[in-house]
Amino acid sequence: MNFSLRSYLKRLRSTILGILIISILPALLFGTNTQLEQNVWEYSINRLKYPLFPDVFEKYQYSMTIFFCALLTGLVAALILTFFTTLLPRFLQRIVYGLLTFLESLPDLFIVVVLQFAIIYIYKSTGVLLSNISNVYNNPIYLLPILTLSILPTIQLFKITLLLMKDEQHKPYVTVARSMGLSRLYITIAHVFRNILTSLVQYYKTIFVFMLSNLFIVEYVFNLNGIMNVLLNTKGVAFMVTALMIAIPFSLLFEIAESNTIKLTKQEEEEAA
Amino acid sequence: MIIKLVKQPQFIIGFLFIACLLIFSFYWPNLLDVDKAESLKLQDFLYDDEGRIIDAPPYSPSQVPPLGSDMFGKQIFYQIIDGAKYTILIALGIALFRILFSVGITLINPKSSFSFLNDIVQATLYIPTAILAFIFMNSLIVKQSMEPMSTMKLIVLQCLILIGVGVPPLISTFSREIKAILNKDYITNTFALGSKKFYVYYKHVLPELSTKLVLLFAQQVVQTLILMAHLGVLAIFIGGSAIVVLGDIFSPMPVAIPLAGEWAGIIGMNFAKVKAAPWAILTPLTFFAVLIFALNMIIQGIQNCLETNKS
Numbered sequence: 001m002n003f004s005l006r007s008y009l010k011r012l013r014s015t016i017l018g019i020l021i022i023s024i025l026p027a028l029l030f031g032t033n034t035q036l037e038q039n040v041w042e043y044s045i046n047r048l049k050y051p052l053f054p055d056v057f058e059k060y061q062y063s064m065t066i067f068f069c070a071l072l073t074g075l076v077a078a079l080i081l082t083f084f085t086t087l088l089p090r091f092l093q094r095i096v097y098g099l100l101t102f103l104e105s106l107p108d109l110f111i112v113v114v115l116q117f118a119i120i121y122i123y124k125s126t127g128v129l130l131s132n133i134s135n136v137y138n139n140p141i142y143l144l145p146i147l148t149l150s151i152l153p154t155i156q157l158f159k160i161t162l163l164l165m166k167d168e169q170h171k172p173y174v175t176v177a178r179s180m181g182l183s184r185l186y187i188t189i190a191h192v193f194r195n196i197l198t199s200l201v202q203y204y205k206t207i208f209v210f211m212l213s214n215l216f217i218v219e220y221v222f223n224l225n226g227i228m229n230v231l232l233n234t235k236g237v238a239f240m241v242t243a244l245m246i247a248i249p250f251s252l253l254f255e256i257a258e259s260n261t262i263k264l265t266k267q268e269e270e271e272a273a
Numbered sequence: 274m275i276i277k278l279v280k281q282p283q284f285i286i287g288f289l290f291i292a293c294l295l296i297f298s299f300y301w302p303n304l305l306d307v308d309k310a311e312s313l314k315l316q317d318f319l320y321d322d323e324g325r326i327i328d329a330p331p332y333s334p335s336q337v338p339p340l341g342s343d344m345f346g347k348q349i350f351y352q353i354i355d356g357a358k359y360t361i362l363i364a365l366g367i368a369l370f371r372i373l374f375s376v377g378i379t380l381i382n383p384k385s386s387f388s389f390l391n392d393i394v395q396a397t398l399y400i401p402t403a404i405l406a407f408i409f410m411n412s413l414i415v416k417q418s419m420e421p422m423s424t425m426k427l428i429v430l431q432c433l434i435l436i437g438v439g440v441p442p443l444i445s446t447f448s449r450e451i452k453a454i455l456n457k458d459y460i461t462n463t464f465a466l467g468s469k470k471f472y473v474y475y476k477h478v479l480p481e482l483s484t485k486l487v488l489l490f491a492q493q494v495v496q497t498l499i500l501m502a503h504l505g506v507l508a509i510f511i512g513g514s515a516i517v518v519l520g521d522i523f524s525p526m527p528v529a530i531p532l533a534g535e536w537a538g539i540i541g542m543n544f545a546k547v548k549a550a551p552w553a554i555l556t557p558l559t560f561f562a563v564l565i566f567a568l569n570m571i572i573q574g575i576q577n578c579l580e581t582n583k584s
Binding site for chain 1: 388389391392393394395396397398399400401402403404405407408409411412413415416495498499502503506507540551554555558559561562565566568569573
């Protein structure tokens with residue numbers, strides 16, 4: 001673990017300043033009082049007013065549960081899929097890669113809506129409700145949002161690991177291991193995967209930012225009472241506080257990941273030199 | 274560069290698809306031999322051969338081929354074709370201006386680190402772009418409802434928001450790239466030989482950036498399309514909306530319908546009634562997906578071309 005509080009505080013300061021600028025910019029540019037005679041700590045959806053505190057913590061917890069479960073599901077699924085793809089013959093691997101390029105270009109909105117309809121269609125034709133498709137009466141649903149949110153990261157991670165795997169398999173240590181008579185399966189599990197996991201950390205930022213954006217669409221379409229829904233409807237100070245609630249833990253994660261990847265690349269340079 | 278690009282099949286397929294869609298969208302009344310006003314009109318009821326009313330909108334794809342109709346009886350197929358040109362041109366324009374603005378701003382003072390913009394970039398990591406655009410668009414709409422402005426002004430302001438949302442991250446990318454180019458030896462030499470800043474930017478910096486610019490442009494088009502789809506779901510329409518009252522006297526349902534015919538508007542208009550007419554929202558979404566796929570093929574083609582350039 002490599003972590004310096006000072007650089008984290010620097011990053012945090014810059015984030016807070018940025019959020020401050022963003023939250024006052026609309027009022028500055030268009031000169032409208034968007035607060036519209038309501039309490040600072042209240043926000044309204046469809047003319048119904050809701051207090052920000054203390055509900056926001058519960059929603060926050062709900063959203064983060066979905067987010068991290070989806071991330072974990074995506075990671076595990078991607079690794080398992082990569083493992084099976086490497087066992088396939090070469091031409092099938094190319095087909096899988098082409099398919100991934102196609103799947104990657106599907107917009108998140110498309111996937112969310114199609115999944116919702118698929119569940120409805122299955123329910124209509126067979127009478128089996130696989131999962132609830134919408135949040136009703138504050139009865140939180142978990143299965144479908146997690147599945148939906150995990151699909152796109154799975155595809156992205158799958159593609160990245162597949163590419164990394166291709167690079168890794170031509171490295172000298174794999175050849176040495178092969179010549180020692182170790183089986184391909186064993187090398188992949190024991191050596192290649194371990195090395196890939198460390199290089200996968202480099203892509204944390206793309207995946208996290210992408211998933212936060214997806215989380216918003218999932219929450220909106222499934223009508224979940226999550227943090228992104230709050231963020232969408234709050235204004236001014238309440239918006240700032242909500243954004244900070246997301247920003248502070250995530251920037252901590254980014255800082256830890258970043259300082260460790262820098263350390264990794266430095267180590268590699270030293271080894272190379 | 275261009276000759277090499279033409280040799281990339283992916284680039285050609287993607288490019289041809291988008292070009293065909295654009296041409297078709299501009300000339301479809303002639304090509305399909307139908308009247309434009311007639312095919313885009315509101316169809317109140319569906320009659321059978323004897324003139325009896327058999328159904329009310331939304332019509333399913335089997336009733337009104339090929340793709341059914343929306344809540345107001347407008348045919349989705351014609352709406353999609355007609356909206357394609359607006360969607361593609363708006364996305365291209367916004368991406369172009371994003372690139373132009375960010376390169377321009379970076380070149381004004383390439384040495385500065387834009388610390389204030391960096392703050393915003395740091396913050397936008399945690400706030401999805403759709404929410405960012407939404408809070409600006411929402412306050413614009415609140416302002417418009419208080420003091421009405423012309424549709425043209427509204428469209429320009431909305432496009433400026435869509436451009437502005439994408440500029441800060443691009444500036445931080447470009448300032449990094451341009452700094453790296455300006456640190457090269459031959460640039461230092463050119464300055465030592467007494468050339469003006471503008472000349473160096475025009476002759477050396479922009480040509481070196483050009484391939485990167487094309488790539489970023491294509492990626493920005495994709496991002497703009499996705500952002501537009503998200504804003505459509507949030508019922509923010511480019512070009513403003515009109516309120517139409519549906520339902521009967523006892524339970525009036527005001528519904529916002531977009532004035533411009535772009536795809537995001539079709540999605541947004543039908544999103545509330547998604548369970549009643551799934552085809553009305555799945556069709557534009559499918560078209561969005563296909564368009565983005567075509568753009569991704571172009572990006573892939575450019576990347577392949579760059580890789581062969583290097584080796």
